Amino acid sequence: MIENGTKVRVDDRFHAGHHRVPGYLKGREGVVTACLGRFPNPEALAYFRPGDPPLALYQVRFRQADLWDGYAGGPADTLDADIYEHWLQQLEDRP
Numbered sequence: 893m894i895e896n897g898t899k900v901r902v903d904d905r906f907h908a909g910h911h912r913v914p915g916y917l918k919g920r921e922g923v924v925t926a927c928l929g930r931f932p933n934p935e936a937l938a939y940f941r942p943g944d945p946p947l948a949l950y951q952v953r954f955r956q957a958d959l960w961d962g963y964a965g966g967p968a969d970t971l972d973a974d975i976y977e978h979w980l981q982q983l984e985d986r987p
Contacts, residue, residue, distance in 0.1 A: 894950060897922045899983040902952075904976060910938035913979045922981065924956040928974060948977040 912919050917939035927950055932943025956969040958977065963969075 894977065894980065894982060895932060896924055900924055900950075900952060900980040901951065901983055903979050903981055905942055907935075909935075911935050911979075914973065916959060917954065917975070919958060919972055920954055922952040922973075924950050924980075925953045926951040927974065931976075933949050933976070933978075949974055949977060950977065950980065952980070 899921060899957055900923070901921050902913060902919060927948055930946040930948050933945075933947050934943065937943045952975050954971045954973065955967075956965055956971055957963045957967060959971060967979045
């Protein structure tokens with residue numbers, strides 16, 4: 893389980909077919925803010941396969957300035973996204 897406050901990077905791997913991570917977040921770094929629970933894998937369910945084992949779903953916060961070149965908003969602006977654990981790479985232990 894990834895703890896709140898842990899820095900993570902969204903995996904930038906190629907994945908054919910249905911997947912549940914926005915392309916604009918692939919390769920980006922953020923911070924886990926919550927674990928939302930464990931759920932059947934939606935990437936398997938999309939193809940009528942069982943979603944076992946269930947995967948942890950995390951809320952990850954990203955700085956908008958890190959996502960968009962030339963971002964004109966405030967430096968504290970953030971975007972929160974729900975991302976399944978198999979797409980996250982831990983960068984360091986919780987501070």
